[in-house]
Amino acid sequence: MRNKISRVPVREQDPKLRASNFEEVCYGYNDEEAMLEASRCLGCKNPGCVKACPVSIQVPQFIYEVEQGNFAKAAGIIAADSSLPAVCGRVCPQESQCEGSCILGVKGEPVAIGKLERFVADRARKDGIKFTERLPSNGIKVAVVGSGPAGLACATDLAKMGYDVTIFEVLHEPGGVLQYGIPEFRLPKEEVVKYEINSVRDLGVKIETNVFVGRTVTVDNLLDKEGFKAVFIGSGAGLPKFMGIPGENLNGVVSANEFLTRSNLMRAFDPEYDTPIYVGKRVAVVGGGNVAMDAARTALRLGADVSIIYRRTEKELPARVEEVHHAKEEGITFHMLSNPVEIFGDEKGWVRSVKCQRMELGEPDQSGRRSPVPVEGSYFDLEVDVVIMSLGTSPNPLIASTTPGLNTNKYNCIVADEWGATSRAGVFAGGDAVTGAATVILAMGSGRAAAKKIDEYIKGLN
Numbered sequence: 001m002r003n004k005i006s007r008v009p010v011r012e013q014d015p016k017l018r019a020s021n022f023e024e025v026c027y028g029y030n031d032e033e034a035m036l037e038a039s040r041c042l043g044c045k046n047p048g049c050v051k052a053c054p055v056s057i058q059v060p061q062f063i064y065e066v067e068q069g070n071f072a073k074a075a076g077i078i079a080a081d082s083s084l085p086a087v088c089g090r091v092c093p094q095e096s097q098c099e100g101s102c103i104l105g106v107k108g109e110p111v112a113i114g115k116l117e118r119f120v121a122d123r124a125r126k127d128g129i130k131f132t133e134r135l136p137s138n139g140i141k142v143a144v145v146g147s148g149p150a151g152l153a154c155a156t157d158l159a160k161m162g163y164d165v166t167i168f169e170v171l172h173e174p175g176g177v178l179q180y181g182i183p184e185f186r187l188p189k190e191e192v193v194k195y196e197i198n199s200v201r202d203l204g205v206k207i208e209t210n211v212f213v214g215r216t217v218t219v220d221n222l223l224d225k226e227g228f229k230a231v232f233i234g235s236g237a238g239l240p241k242f243m244g245i246p247g248e249n250l251n252g253v254v255s256a257n258e259f260l261t262r263s264n265l266m267r268a269f270d271p272e273y274d275t276p277i278y279v280g281k282r283v284a285v286v287g288g289g290n291v292a293m294d295a296a297r298t299a300l301r302l303g304a305d306v307s308i309i310y311r312r313t314e315k316e317l318p319a320r321v322e323e324v325h326h327a328k329e330e331g332i333t334f335h336m337l338s339n340p341v342e343i344f345g346d347e348k349g350w351v352r353s354v355k356c357q358r359m360e361l362g363e364p365d366q367s368g369r370r371s372p373v374p375v376e377g378s379y380f381d382l383e384v385d386v387v388i389m390s391l392g393t394s395p396n397p398l399i400a401s402t403t404p405g406l407n408t409n410k411y412n413c414i415v416a417d418e419w420g421a422t423s424r425a426g427v428f429a430g431g432d433a434v435t436g437a438a439t440v441i442l443a444m445g446s447g448r449a450a451a452k453k454i455d456e457y458i459k460g461l462n
Helices: 031-038 059-067 071-079 085-091 113-126 149-160 189-201 219-224 256-264 290-301 321-329 440-461
Strands: 141-145 164-168 206-208 230-233 253-255 282-286 305-309 333-335 338-345 351-364 370-383 386-389 427-429
Touching: 031 059, 031 113, 059 071, 059 113, 071 085, 071 113, 085 113, 085 189, 085 440, 113 189, 141 149, 149 164, 149 189, 149 230, 149 440, 189 206, 219 230, 230 440, 253 256, 256 290, 256 386, 282 290, 282 370, 290 305, 290 321, 290 386, 305 338, 338 370, 351 386, 427 440
Parallel strands: 141 164, 141 230, 164 206, 230 427, 253 386, 282 305, 282 386, 305 333
Antiparallel strands: 338 351, 351 370
């Protein structure tokens, strides 16, 4: 009978109401809803959901405990493999990972694994349940560069092994992309992000903010002078890309990174803060990923009429289906099969319109998606005040340029093997600094893999 029960819907804010506030869109499950949804799980003996999870959470086991009402036990099962369950339950692309491999999804709807993970994490937080068990300190120091998902996951596992871990964060608040990149309405900062970071601190991990590795201190300094036996680089990919079209230097053209950082980290959306942010009346967001959706939905909440310009069809949108659905519900316009070719400004140098060209899909490119091909003579103009470029990001080259012998590729990504080992002995790397912009859970998986390799490396020194 389990596969006969319909997937339990998640309660959400009304689209018209939430389009004007920064409160969280999804309310999540209550106890009864979570237990009912958990009862749909088949408890597969060879669960594809576990294999598809980058951090290998024991999904059937934790869901079974939810079904039985053993929420604390479920939280313990998740905590064994994930240091950020409330974050991952909210922002991970479960539809292409754990839920995408759920057997119920073959003929119907998969179990809402992500929503159940979020429920368990939120319930544990409300009940004051924490997991701080670790081995006795071995006195060996390991440095972690960056406090985003990769760094936090690596630091968590190393601390549990007994290492003395210090995270060095360039910004004034830890969390990396969780703080500056993902909006409040998707990921509450005080309630969720800070709580989960403090849970990492509870394991004994130290976090030093305002430390610019590559400027304030170098990797070599950490290894040779500060007494660290190994360094993990999880500094992310925060360097924005632009199109290189005429008019990109006009006032009102910004990267999604800058726009979201002003709003999320510097809280420009909050009237009590003085952080400047300009949205004008009409905003065009160029791109189709989750960051583009975040930028568009943020601009909408700041009072603008928002359009998204994407050069392929909706089928090829890389953003999560849920985020696209929410954006449409909130009134954001999508211009598909369109590509900007020039941005025009007024006499004062401010954006006044963007010229676009219609596209059609040709043959698949290296990513497997069909390449967009311009349609001759099919130009149209959009009157806008602001253009937000959301075309992806690459790692900042500073750390690599100040670390002799650390190899990078043509995209400024640090070259590392599947366990995070780099060309420099004692230096490991993971997350977006290695892969370029990817997902929170993939970054966490790389951080955990590197923690194992760091442990092996240090033990091999003795």
